[in-house]
Amino acid sequence: MIDLRSDTVTKPSTEMRKAAYEAEVGDDVYGEDVTVKKLEEMAAEHLGKEAALFVTSGTQGNQIAVLTHCKPGDELILEANAHIYLYEGAAVSALAGVQSRPIQGIRGAMDPHEVKQAIRADDIHFPETSLICLENTHNKAGGAVLPLENMKEIYHIAQESNVAVHLDGARLFNAAVASGISVKAYAEFTDTVQFCLSKGLGAPVGSVIAGDHTFIKHAKKWRKRLGGGLRQAGIIAAPGITALEHNIERLAEDHANAKILAEGLANIKGLKVINEIETNIILVDVTETGLSEAGFLEAIKEKGVLAGSYGTNFVRFVTHLNVSKEDIQTTLQKITQTLV
Ligand code: TLP
Numbered sequence: 001m002i003d004l005r006s007d008t009v010t011k012p013s014t015e016m017r018k019a020a021y022e023a024e025v026g027d028d029v030y031g032e033d034v035t036v037k038k039l040e041e042m043a044a045e046h047l048g049k050e051a052a053l054f055v056t057s058g059t060q061g062n063q064i065a066v067l068t069h070c071k072p073g074d075e076l077i078l079e080a081n082a083h084i085y086l087y088e089g090a091a092v093s094a095l096a097g098v099q100s101r102p103i104q105g106i107r108g109a110m111d112p113h114e115v116k117q118a119i120r121a122d123d124i125h126f127p128e129t130s131l132i133c134l135e136n137t138h139n140k141a142g143g144a145v146l147p148l149e150n151m152k153e154i155y156h157i158a159q160e161s162n163v164a165v166h167l168d169g170a171r172l173f174n175a176a177v178a179s180g181i182s183v184k185a186y187a188e189f190t191d192t193v194q195f196c197l198s199k200g201l202g203a204p205v206g207s208v209i210a211g212d213h214t215f216i217k218h219a220k221k222w223r224k225r226l227g228g229g230l231r232q233a234g235i236i237a238a239p240g241i242t243a244l245e246h247n248i249e250r251l252a253e254d255h256a257n258a259k260i261l262a263e264g265l266a267n268i269k270g271l272k273v274i275n276e277i278e279t280n281i282i283l284v285d286v287t288e289t290g291l292s293e294a295g296f297l298e299a300i301k302e303k304g305v306l307a308g309s310y311g312t313n314f315v316r317f318v319t320h321l322n323v324s325k326e327d328i329q330t331t332l333q334k335i336t337q338t339l340v
Pocket of ligand 1: 005057060062135137139171196
């Protein structure tokens with residue numbers, strides 16, 4: 001089976017399994033796991049932030065950030081197709097008691113002017129705007145890279161109004177490799193960042209959040225409250241270190257494969273690639289095949305290819321380190337055979 005549903009499906013390499021096996025561990029709730037500490041230091045260094053915290057998932061990282069930055073009754077501004085808004089079970093309202101203020105962006109980028117307009121004035125009728133969430137790369141916009149300039153403008157607006165900026169950088173390393181702009185440069189225009197080790201970077205579990213010491217101190221408490229205080233977590237942090245050491249630059253291969261796949265798919269009758277391919281995500285409109293997205297996905301599955309549903313008539317393909325150039329050619333052949 002060629003699995004292009006997500007870059008979350010990657011399996012840990014032999015090297016990662018070895019790192020997990022050999023990891024020096026301790027009780028991380030006591031702050032005694034040196035492997036977790038090493039990962040957190042590496043992550044903070046990459047992002048140019050004072051400190052970092054290992055968390056179980058991207059969702060947990062984003063939600064800890066929201067819980068730390070906001071109080072019940074506050075409002076957060078985010079792009080209308082942000083993962084935090086669409087795919088985290090309304091956790092910002094269920095857990096943090098926060099209201100979302102979505103703004104429709106273009107390729108995931110909100111207009112800074114609209115963001116400024118959306119920040120609430122001091123008025124007894126209004127919630128307080130306490131957070132702006134950005135997403136880079138933007139998943140629903142097809143792995144689009146947020147322009148640095150856009151992040152910079154929004155960050156300055158936020159600072160003027162004393163509002164924090166959190167970046168859902170689940171795929172921030174994809175953005176950096178595609179644009180040639182360092183993750184540190186992106187992180188400069190944020191207060192806090194979450195990035196995933198378990199997507200394109202290929203680790204089996206985990207994400208990291210980063211910010212200043214005060215943020216991390218409070219975030220640690222929220223992590224504990226959410227049941228995310230782990231014990232000998234070095235076992236799962238060690239593959240994350242391997243990921244940061246070996247799997248960043250190679251993301252370029254996934255991006256190249258995504259371009260080849262997108263070009264091939266665009267040449268198959270009935271398929272329309274709807275996004276510009278900047279990183280590792282391809283969105284395809286299957287309407288003209290006469291199949292529903294579920295029908296299309298079922299048909300290609302029978303041929304040995306998995307992709308994901310992305311709403312009515314849309315499917316998503318994601319390239320990653322367990323998909324080779326040959327697999328891309330095989331995928332194109334199988335889909336062509338499916339649709340004749
Ligand atoms: N995205 C998953 C699904 O949840 C849609 C995927 O397959 O793409 N932020 C962004 C931008 C994400 O894409 C994801 C996962 C998360 C946060 C959440 O990460 P996890 O799955 O580790 O909780």
